[in-house]
Amino acid sequence: MIVWVDAVAADSAPLIFGLSLLERHLHGLRLMKPAPARVVIDLPAGAAEPKLGDKRLYRLPLEWRRSGEAYAARLGQMLAAAGKEPLLVLDAATLADSRLPASLAPRTSSTVVLSREAQDPAAVLFIAGDQAPVATALAANPADTAALGRQLVDAGSVPAFKDEEFNGFVRRLRRTLPYYLFTVDNAARAAKLERFLFWSNYKGSTDLFTRYVYPPLVWLMVGPLARWRIHPNWVTAVGIVLALGAIPLWADGWFITGFVMAYGMSVLDSVDGKLARLTFTDSVSGNYLDHGLDMVHPPLWYLSWAYGLGIATEGWGSPLGQGAIAIFVLYVIDRLVLKIYPQIFKRAFHTHSRMDGLVRSFIARRNISLPLFTVGYLIGLGREAFFLIVAWQAATTLYHAARTFWILCIEKAHRKAHAPVEVAAKRVKLD
Incomplete structure (x- = not known):
């Protein structure tokens, strides 16, 4: 051609x-x-x-x-x-x-x-x-x-x-996006289209904080970083430092400082992906760094919360220690279960139906567990909040396992007739 x-x-x-x-x-x-x-x-x-x-x-x-x-x-x-x-x-x-x-x-x-x-x-x-x-x-x-x-x-x-x-x-975004084609004849039009592209690059199924709380901060950062031609891998690197740096702080009892670093990392985790897609600078190394960090740091955060709350003195045999071990094991099982669906359908689990997309907004993930623990700690209920997060992780793991089993049973019985339902794409209006 x-x-x-x-x-x-x-x-x-x-x-x-x-x-x-x-x-x-x-x-x-x-x-x-x-x-x-x-x-x-x-x-x-x-x-x-x-x-x-x-x-x-x-x-x-x-x-x-x-x-x-x-x-x-x-x-x-x-x-x-x-x-x-x-x-x-x-x-x-x-x-x-x-x-x-x-x-x-x-x-x-x-x-x-x-x-x-x-x-x-x-x-x-x-x-x-x-x-x-x-x-x-x-x-x-x-x-x-x-x-x-x-x-x-x-x-x-x-x-x-x-x-x-x-x-x-778009598999990475877990959503369907119609094609777009626009004339760009002035700066005001360009600014409006930047907004359009920004919102078009949000995932179809994601957590409540990523969808409704972080976007204003992400928007303020993505534009300047794109104009300065900052590579998203540098943003990811800063996020890695913040995510891992919060762990020893929490374990040593410096919870407020750890929270500041954790929320900074959570915002940057949205920034680097948007920046990469909007400027065509996504890379294999960047994807490995970003997704590798997302996989590794949550259970380490949970362990450091429990350690800072009292495991250091009570030991791993205490209820707090057992809760920490339980959430670590549950998290690993949950991630392994979520690997099954993409191997068969070549798409993310939470795109299977509208219900699965909705559940993705509040299941036990970092951006849900972190606010829960933050609020609990600030009002003097840190332990209670931690055990709530352990229970929520258990419920999430059970849902993913049961739902995956159900989907695979249907697929086995009705292989020719079954077709996953995509999360509906909302058309983004320019105005």
């Missing part, structure tokens, strides 16, 4: 989370498998080649052209150069879903992707097979891809891309 990016009119387009719209298009192409054979980028006559902030983008087969000709003439030249090769037409003045190129590449017929917002003229054009309808439409001298796309759809010569043709399920 050949890709043509019209960047002639994109000089003044605002940045989105520190990246130009051209860079965002190129990241989408970088993620394609197989990669495009050619990526031709049209710049204004005499314009300097823009500097791309991510070296990985230079691995694409980039070709820079400079032209003062009209849009129709330049696209006509690309059609002639493409011949029978499929051609993807992008506009560097639009914000396009990075998943679209990979979704369009396997198609054998031409299609026009229009913005899902009726008042937005943005479009992406995929030309495969017969070029005649596009060549005919170019005779009317359309000003840009949006005008050409709308002209082709209105004439009935090229069909519009349908929502149901797009597989929007």
Whole structure:
């Protein structure tokens, strides 16, 4: 596949989370498998080649052209150069879903992707097979891809891309996201779209604190960090220091200081993932660091709480010590149980049904246990709060085990008919 990016009119387009719209298009192409054979980028006559902030983008087969000709003439030249090769037409003045190129590449017929917002003229054009309808439409001298796309759809010569043709399920986010395509013509519009992208990158099933309490803090941090081009791995590293640093403090009785560090880490745990996805800087090492920390630190936190509450003097044979051992064992069992479902269905357990997604918001996880213990400790009921958390972990483990057993029984009995129900995706409105 050949890709043509019209960047002639994109000089003044605002940045989105520190990246130009051209860079965002190129990241989408970088993620394609197989990669495009050619990526031709049209710049204004005499314009300097823009500097791309991510070296990985230079691995694409980039070709820079400079032209003062009209849009129709330049696209006509690309059609002639493409011949029978499929051609993807992008506009560097639009914000396009990075998943679209990979979704369009396997198609054998031409299609026009229009913005899902009726008042937005943005479009992406995929030309495969017969070029005649596009060549005919170019005779009317359309000003840009949006005008050409709308002209082709209105004439009935090229069909519009349908929502149901797009597989929007995002495994990492445990939710389904429809594709997006927007024109970005001013700073106010860019700011609104940043909000849209920010909320689109929240997981479909997550805990109450991550969903409702932390977002304002995460929003305040993600924007500046993206503009400063801070790699999310550095944010993860700070989170690791805070998460592990709180453990000896709690064990030694410094609970308030430990709480401050723990909540700082909890916020950063949301920041690094959002930053990585919004700036295309996610990496294998970053995922291992982030998810490895999430797996390891909670039981160590629980043990340090119990130790600081009295195990140091009462011993591990005391009720407090036995509770600490119990929650450690229950946590490990719970994590092992949750590994079963993804091995079969290739998706997270809490996407199986709406009920499972709802339960995920308040089950025994770090962001639920930490506030419970904090409140209990501050009102002088630290021990009681700890034993409540042990009981809640036991209930959570029992639910996951029983629910997994039930799902697998249904799958075994109705293997052909069974289909997991995705957590419903809510459409994020720009206003």
